[in-house]
Amino acid sequence: MSPSAAVAAQNKQDAPLNLDELVTKISLLNTSKDPRSTVKGGFADSWVEALPETTRGRYEKYGIDLSKGYPQRPPTENIPIFVDEAFAIREKEQPFVERGKNADPEKKALFGAAKEVKNLTKHIGTEIVGLQLNDLNDKQRDELALLIAERVVVFFRDQDLDPKVQAELGAYYGNVEYHPQQVHVPGLPGATVIWQDLFRHLGLKIGFKNTVKAGTSQWHTDLTHELQPPGITHLHNDAIPDVGGDTVWASGYAAYDKLSPALQQFLDGKKAVYFSAHSYVDRENPLKGRKHVEREHPIIRTHPATGWKSLFVNRAMTSRIVGLEPEESKVILEYLYSIFEKNLDIQVRFNWKPTKPGLGTSALWDNRVSQHFAVWDHEGKEPRHGVRVSSLAEVPYFDPNSKSQREALGLSLD
Template identity: 60%
Template sequence: MATNVATIQTLKKDSKDEGDLKFDQVFDQNAPFSAQIEHLVRSDRHLSITRAGKAPGLNPGPDPEGLKILPEAAKKRLVEGGVDISKGYPQVPDRAKIPVFVDEAYAIRNEDYPYIERGANADPEKKSLFSAAKSVTNLTKHIGTEVTGLQLKDLTDKQKDELALLVEQRGVVFFRNQKLPPKVQRDLGDYWGQVEVHPQTAQVPGLPGITVIWMDYFRQKGLDINYKNNNFGNFDIVKFGSNGTQIWHTDLVHEHQPAGITHLHLDSIPDVGGDTIWASGYAAYDKLSEEFKKFLDGKKAVYVSAHSYLDRDDPLGGLKKVERIHPLVRTHPATGWKFLFVNRSMTKRIVGLTPVESDLILNYLFDVYEKNADVQVRWNWKSDPGYGTSAIWDNRSTQHKSVWDHEGIEARHGTRVTSLAEVPFFDPKSKSQREALGLPISQEN
């Protein structure tokens, strides 16, 4: 719902919803205008600014209505993992704690914090991890590895380090048939970095930092997604926006220290469909000509948040996103390889170029990620009955998108933990993946 003068006047005169505070009860007429706007946004559940348009009618706290549709497999995992869902599920953040103004959102985690790159400490041969596994299988040449025969909850610290390095080299690593309590999932995330606690997304009750991935729930709350519209954003994200996670994206690129390792565990999986696709930023970079690489190396771009906020100095002037500047080509701190750090959803422009030049180049770079099947892997989550499946990926050097072909006919529910990583950097002495591995690099005439 757009915030404008007409909206304010209407709510001031006509608010009759008993679930909302009346305008005069909320507003101090002598308060600054921005403070009055903030009170209105926080008190009227119909205003969706603090929900970024997704299910604006959510009420804070554990949701009893969500519990009614929670899949049995998810309920069993949560209860056995010690999660109290007696009051409802999921836990919806308190609107009073969600940033309204863009400066508030920008200030979250705006300082450097210590980060240990676990993969840099790992045995390059990964003997501890590989010896404990039944099999380790690369699914494609450039991205994706499946590990069988071990449980993530039983990993030693040495194995966690080696797994981090495997994830950072292969982009994404998969584990079927897992028994994984939510708290153990978060503990793994804590080991790999600072777990991001999102101020807007639904969480597992009592475990902040574990985001609930459950499209069925948001559809129940009013999210408009269907067979025809779920993929529109891949054609034009600015015009059509995003109705879910079906748009190619990289998470949390607007952070001062963006996402590193992310771990999604699905405990409720459709019999057919509901896959996820990843693409490698290492391989995408190596698709470029050597001259184009030289042009891009050292360039920076503006990256924006998925959620939108108000401008405190101009609250009626439209929604704003958090913006941060990072290198367009980054160097990975564990592998030392260069990778292309762009995504269609949240890369706004290249610094130093005209808007036309920037759009032309970025759209080509988006296409390099999205249209080259040989840099991608598609994963089907199916596990044996009673078990879940985990995907652990490097959110720096990959993009991903989900496939909503099951259309909610069968349940799909999971939990996600994201560990934040280093301040992005580019080392001009670093090599591309193919260069580092001694693979052929074609030269244009």
């Protein structure tokens, strides 16, 4: 979630306008003045001097130019003001290749190059030891895609990772998400900066009494409002607290298997409305209040590599179930959220700390079949800085002939 989105997520979608907001919206009625003239792209308000030592070392080693400032903002002219502009950024379907679909099921090339493969729980979370992401060939990348699809999230500690390789790997796995508002690594517009110190400076209100619903410290799935939401998402943390700063993931496969057969049957084929974290001005009615980009997707989606069904809702970005009365939708969605949030047996919690000082840690997860939650228990006392690359995947779909994970693996539901 971007800094501006993280701040916006703390506010209600239809909150009353204050005087400053009202003046801004009235000014938008004057179409002779482009409101983007007040928004600065590029390197305004640089935070280069505040960069953690390990982050700066990574950037200097791999030739990231920090001479103009950090982080880089998108070009001013590309920043959408109106909701129709934001919607139009990706309104047409783009070709997508599922890299895990034809990979070796035994993953011999990937596992054979690793020193150790550790499953952190029975069905979610795997750590690969002794393998550098910089060095993967295409066969290993394909097998890694399948492993991520099966295990939901895969971890690599002690990574000496070139940011340009991270961006290239993201492009291999899908169409890299270039966000028109999010700050990024200089020269790499798809490499989004995830830096809570900066987010707090920009207005994110997060503290000991206000962690839930503050930015990424809430259960969420990234960018579900997109026409083609992300598949593989790669977060590399290059500044990590000595203690704390964990992230938790929950499996959408397992969440579906937790449901009764009757509820599964009811949800199969249903759709929900998913909304963007950022909000925009309605060109037709600018005084009505800010609006979000919204799209409909299946509540139960089928993964193209595994063929397994997954529950695809999240508390932060799901609005309502299509075809139900508001109160019906609210009750059902609340129950579905609780499946992810309350069942520890379908979760994995990961501490990012590397075993070798000065190196970073990567997590690659399948955003189509998961939710995640960043734990803010380090309280900002130590820096936590990372770079995320999101690879947009297929348009979500539901195959009525697909199976659940436990059904496909022949596992008992008792």
